Amino acid sequence: MFSIAARSGRYDAAPMRWLVRSAGLLLAASFGFVLTAEAVRPHVPIPDGDALAARFEHLAQSETRYDVVVIGQSTVLRAFDPDAFDREAAAQGHELRSFNLGVPGAFQFEIDYLLEQLVERAARPPRFVFVELPTRRLDELLPPVNHFTDRAVYWHAPRQTRAWFRSVARSSHPERGGTRRIDVLQHAAWRWASVGQADRTTGHALSLGAAERAAEVREVERTRGYRPFRLGPDTPHSDLRDQLIRSPRWFRGVVARIDDVNQGKPTHRVLDPAWVRLQSEKVRAGGATLVHFITPTILQTAELHTLHRAGVIPELFAFDSPHRFPELYRRKNRFDPIHLNEDGARLFSVALARSFASWLDSGDG
Amino acid sequence: MLFFELRFFVFFALVFAVHWALRRNGPRKLWLLSASYFFYASWDWRFLGLILLSTAVDYIAAGRIAAETREPVRRRWLVISLALNLGILGFFKYFNFFVQSGIGVLQALGLPAEVRELAIVLPVGISFFTFQSMSYTIDVHRRRLEPAGGFVDFALFVSFFPQLVAGPIVRALGFLPQLRETRAFGAVAVRASLTLFLVGFIKKACIADHVAVAADAVFAGEAVFGAASHWLAAMLYSVQIFCDFSGYTDMALGLAGLLGYQLVPNFDFPYFARSIREFWRRWHISLSSWFRDYLYLPLGGNRHGRGRTLRNLMAVFLLCGLWHGASWTFVLWGLFHGGLMLLERTRFEQARAALPGAVQWLYAYGLVVCGWVIFRSQDVASMLGFFAGMLPGGGGGGGEALAGVWWFVLAGLALAHAASFRFDLPARFARLPHVPFAFLYGAAWALALQWVATGHRPFIYFQF
Numbered sequence: 150m151f152s153i154a155a156r157s158g159r160y161d162a163a164p165m166r167w168l169v170r171s172a173g174l175l176l177a178a179s180f181g182f183v184l185t186a187e188a189v190r191p192h193v194p195i196p197d198g199d200a201l202a203a204r205f206e207h208l209a210q211s212e213t214r215y216d217v218v219v220i221g222q223s224t225v226l227r228a229f230d231p232d233a234f235d236r237e238a239a240a241q242g243h244e245l246r247s248f249n250l251g252v253p254g255a256f257q258f259e260i261d262y263l264l265e266q267l268v269e270r271a272a273r274p275p276r277f278v279f280v281e282l283p284t285r286r287l288d289e290l291l292p293p294v295n296h297f298t299d300r301a302v303y304w305h306a307p308r309q310t311r312a313w314f315r316s317v318a319r320s321s322h323p324e325r326g327g328t329r330r331i332d333v334l335q336h337a338a339w340r341w342a343s344v345g346q347a348d349r350t351t352g353h354a355l356s357l358g359a360a361e362r363a364a365e366v367r368e369v370e371r372t373r374g375y376r377p378f379r380l381g382p383d384t385p386h387s388d389l390r391d392q393l394i395r396s397p398r399w400f401r402g403v404v405a406r407i408d409d410v411n412q413g414k415p416t417h418r419v420l421d422p423a424w425v426r427l428q429s430e431k432v433r434a435g436g437a438t439l440v441h442f443i444t445p446t447i448l449q450t451a452e453l454h455t456l457h458r459a460g461v462i463p464e465l466f467a468f469d470s471p472h473r474f475p476e477l478y479r480r481k482n483r484f485d486p487i488h489l490n491e492d493g494a495r496l497f498s499v500a501l502a503r504s505f506a507s508w509l510d511s512g513d514g
Numbered sequence: 515m516l517f518f519e520l521r522f523f524v525f526f527a528l529v530f531a532v533h534w535a536l537r538r539n540g541p542r543k544l545w546l547l548s549a550s551y552f553f554y555a556s557w558d559w560r561f562l563g564l565i566l567l568s569t570a571v572d573y574i575a576a577g578r579i580a581a582e583t584r585e586p587v588r589r590r591w592l593v594i595s596l597a598l599n600l601g602i603l604g605f606f607k608y609f610n611f612f613v614q615s616g617i618g619v620l621q622a623l624g625l626p627a628e629v630r631e632l633a634i635v636l637p638v639g640i641s642f643f644t645f646q647s648m649s650y651t652i653d654v655h656r657r658r659l660e661p662a663g664g665f666v667d668f669a670l671f672v673s674f675f676p677q678l679v680a681g682p683i684v685r686a687l688g689f690l691p692q693l694r695e696t697r698a699f700g701a702v703a704v705r706a707s708l709t710l711f712l713v714g715f716i717k718k719a720c721i722a723d724h725v726a727v728a729a730d731a732v733f734a735g736e737a738v739f740g741a742a743s744h745w746l747a748a749m750l751y752s753v754q755i756f757c758d759f760s761g762y763t764d765m766a767l768g769l770a771g772l773l774g775y776q777l778v779p780n781f782d783f784p785y786f787a788r789s790i791r792e793f794w795r796r797w798h799i800s801l802s803s804w805f806r807d808y809l810y811l812p813l814g815g816n817r818h819g820r821g822r823t824l825r826n827l828m829a830v831f832l833l834c835g836l837w838h839g840a841s842w843t844f845v846l847w848g849l850f851h852g853g854l855m856l857l858e859r860t861r862f863e864q865a866r867a868a869l870p871g872a873v874q875w876l877y878a879y880g881l882v883v884c885g886w887v888i889f890r891s892q893d894v895a896s897m898l899g900f901f902a903g904m905l906p907g908g909g910g911g912g913g914e915a916l917a918g919v920w921w922f923v924l925a926g927l928a929l930a931h932a933a934s935f936r937f938d939l940p941a942r943f944a945r946l947p948h949v950p951f952a953f954l955y956g957a958a959w960a961l962a963l964q965w966v967a968t969g970h971r972p973f974i975y976f977q978f
Contacts, residue, residue: 173949174948177952177953177956178952178953178959180953180956181952181953181954181955181957181958182959182960183956184957184960185960186960186963189964342963343963345965345967346964348965
């Protein structure tokens, strides 16, 4: 039985010598920690959730060059239908091939990481990268449900982690103070050290589940990353969906205010202009062109329009106006207040293709 | 505030730094006491009053007992102390259980009974600190212990944060003398303490929380599993509860060690026991020795014939089961072990002792695992269902199966445990020279963190 026995005698080293010695040992321990964490980190695979690993594997293997890759949150994953987009683009005279790289609940730091990975990993980088502009707060914390999950880990490259922590540390939001900052620091540290990823890293190194992954890659090849919400007997009834079904008046009220709210003054920050410039440089270095867009959201986007008018966001396709896109805000085309259903996705993809085609025709692209 | 949260590391770093920066013992103890109360308040500040009440009453009671020569008065104060502690424990932990059980009995007799349950929140660590506090007044009453030198000493003994919420149950006899000495940092076994903390972390976060996933899948009873999966899940639960609880203890010992205090070890490779008696000498040692010293021996132990021994043993194990929680499964678990202890006091013991060592081990471990099934089950019906599933042809002879990889995990953990027993690996690690130790310690943390199970759970024994 291993236990602690107090040592006899007293340690009488001079305080300075003791301090130097302790600092040296702490340094040695930190060195061991960092070296090991950094040695393991490159072997941590991208998460399997929502077929993200399969989607990247497909992009890395694919001989065909995708013209357009669309990155964003679940509002992209569930709403960008590559088939509908390509058909409409072809009808407008542009033969394009598109791919959906949406990740549910993605923070802008995650989106930034996806962008980096796309440029690095894709066998043939796309011609255009569409990035959904965020509607989540810049200083938003990961919800507890995402703690210790693989999808919350992978994007914590040092740069993204630093930027996220900075945004929370500077935040004036009442919930971001005090211990929540420690939470963020813990979260970032845990993630930086790839906490809890050994199962997946080992499985990946041993090629466990290779057959299932290959099947998933084939499925991705077929769907081109699109994963719609389908209405049917097995449709999950989330709280959000219940809200849409049970409170049509509430939804109509929200929709009626969107245009006015978005023309007004922004109430909170969601975007760091420096990030937009960095994203643009990264995409350009990869030989592609960056295009931003806003999905038909019900959340406030006033700041994004302000930045667009100021020229910080040069190219912007915005679909967040019920006045201009009434079909996208009809209840029958939505799965819940936030997401479009399959019909809505088709309409949105067609609208996006039209905007893009006319942009290309105008000579800006 | 769990031991493996960053906020705890920040908290402990501060406590550690200030503790050793203070040169005099008095301020150090006051600092540790404040830190302990802060730690407890971080769970739920409302229960600070409870621990303060228990501490104050026991401190006063022990003082009066020591100062008094008249036995009836001494006894009166002891009764006051015991009544308060058991009253607090009884109300917070058992009130609803007894009310529900009473209603069940009345309804079974056909009598109308309906009482609304109280929404009682169980204060974390209540079973530990009340037992600790009671042992103090009893020892003072027995004249085995001088009362604490001051209120701060006693309050720190009751609330010392490394072991406050899940033990080990410290005796005043062992702890109060440590508080009287001014500790020197140079005498602290830093490497051993750090190693213990890391070992505890690995046991809890990397092993217990991982195997819990498989064990929970079968214990949930939502799918039909075969007999092999039932046995596998029961054995995995035995791993889970051992690593969870002994992991907490190791971390507590390590933290206390870093502050210069020694706590009693609580586990001594219990699954290597070859009998149930031996198991209880190795499992949750601080609790089993508490029951031995403060219940079993005062009741007469085994000194008054077989009948009294039987009664005493069953009383001890019944209460030991109830100590773990207010549920009939815990009562049954206690009686199960009590029954086995009795069995080992019959002629059966000679037969058992004559068996080869491996068979003795199989006997003890098999029964302990069956005991854990009772312990883990939500209620008696699901316990019976689980046992039925363990029988040959259980789960209808087919059903689902836990992934085969869990058998390898179990075998790997058993080998690692045996290697640790045989070669005393943590002690060897702690004896490495300082620089290699520091480097490897950092590296070991980086690797351990990779193996942390996602969706971490609180320690099982926090609920007790």
